[in-house]
Amino acid sequence: MEPSLASYLALSGILFTIGAVGVIFKRNAIGMFMCIELMLNAVNLTFVAFSRYYADVTGQLFVFMVMSVAAAEAAVGLGIIISFFRNRVSVDVDDASILKN
Amino acid sequence: MATTALFFVFAGLAIACAISMVYHKNPLYSAISLIGVFVSLSVLYVTLAAPFIAAVQILIYAGAIMVLVVFVIMLLNMEEDKPLNRLRYLYAIGGGLGLILLVQTFFVFYAVMRAPKQAVNTEETIGKTMSIGTAMYTEYLLPVEIVGILLLMAIIGGVILVRKLSQPQMESMVERELERRHEGEDKDDYRIAL
Numbered sequence: 001m002e003p004s005l006a007s008y009l010a011l012s013g014i015l016f017t018i019g020a021v022g023v024i025f026k027r028n029a030i031g032m033f034m035c036i037e038l039m040l041n042a043v044n045l046t047f048v049a050f051s052r053y054y055a056d057v058t059g060q061l062f063v064f065m066v067m068s069v070a071a072a073e074a075a076v077g078l079g080i081i082i083s084f085f086r087n088r089v090s091v092d093v094d095d096a097s098i099l100k101n
Numbered sequence: 102m103a104t105t106a107l108f109f110v111f112a113g114l115a116i117a118c119a120i121s122m123v124y125h126k127n128p129l130y131s132a133i134s135l136i137g138v139f140v141s142l143s144v145l146y147v148t149l150a151a152p153f154i155a156a157v158q159i160l161i162y163a164g165a166i167m168v169l170v171v172f173v174i175m176l177l178n179m180e181e182d183k184p185l186n187r188l189r190y191l192y193a194i195g196g197g198l199g200l201i202l203l204v205q206t207f208f209v210f211y212a213v214m215r216a217p218k219q220a221v222n223t224e225e226t227i228g229k230t231m232s233i234g235t236a237m238y239t240e241y242l243l244p245v246e247i248v249g250i251l252l253l254m255a256i257i258g259g260v261i262l263v264r265k266l267s268q269p270q271m272e273s274m275v276e277r278e279l280e281r282r283h284e285g286e287d288k289d290d291y292r293i294a295l
Contacts, residue, residue, distance in 0.1 A: 002105065003108040003109075003148075005213055010207070010209070013203075015115060016202065016206075018119040018123055020198060020202060021198060022122070022123035024195035025191070025192075026123070030173065030174060031128055031131055034128075034131055034132065038119055038122065041138065044142070048146055048149050048154055051227065052151065052227070052228075056227070057227055057232050057233060057236045060151055060153070060227070061233060062244075064154070064233075067157060067158075067161050068248045069248070069251065070161075070166060071161060071166060071255070072251050072254070072255035074165075074166045076259055078169060079263045081173065081177075082176075082263055083263060085177050
């Protein structure tokens with residue numbers, strides 16, 4: 001006997017919720033970045049679960065695409081964080097206020 | 102039966118690690134908790150008969166992305182996250198958003214539970230590397246090439262973002278910028294660490 005599709009979807013929804021709330025609560029840029037990774041992983045779990053229950057390989061293929069996008073995001077996002085740190089000596093998103101005035 | 106037990110153990114572990122990631126103030130602890138989430142999700146992919154995706158999850162997420170993140174955390178030597186000193190209404194927004202998403206999750210859970218049972222297709226060949234590779238290089242060739250171009254753009258963007266200008270060049274750039282904001286009232290603000 002296998003766990004049902006609904007339980008995988010519930011787990012994915014809970015992980016997505018934790019990630020979304022974390023993005024709002026975290027103040028440092030790397031913490032927000034990790035919460036975004038968590039949300040991407042929750043979506044990946046949904047893809048694989050549907051791929052299993054409809055016996056279709058497309059879902060697993062698009063998990064692969066999502067992972068590539070996450071890798072690209074990591075490269076560019078961490079580059080932005082490093083150059084921000086170089087100018088401001090902080091990774092707190094509240095310090096990113098040059099455009100405010 | 103064993104699959105169900107594995108599902109509940111690792112689902113609980115994934116949720117616990119995710120909560121600990123959001124809870125911890127130290128970014129390094131958050132990163133290690135996130136690696137825990139990735140590993141438990143990888144086990145869940147194995148229970149879904151997707152061994153290729155499980156291996157790639159460990160290789161790319163735990164092996165590449167998280168190493169990069171931990172490297173940056175160590176490089177920047179960050180202090181702990183400060184408590185939210187302003188924008189207190191963010192707590193209300195975050196709590197409300199979380200509540201809405203949770204309600205939605207349980208709605209989906211009940212809707213799928215009550216849906217008429219479909220015959221679960223337990224064909225085990227779907228997640229094998231060969232079937233994924235065949236689909237990837239025949240039917241879905243265009244998305245694969247688009248992803249290739251995206252990765253190339255990310256490489257170029259990363260190099261340009263992190264490139265350090267040579268010192269004289271950087272200084273003349275800063276001078277020009279300060280002149281442009283006439284007489285530099287907040288001179289000290291922009292010159293830190295350049």
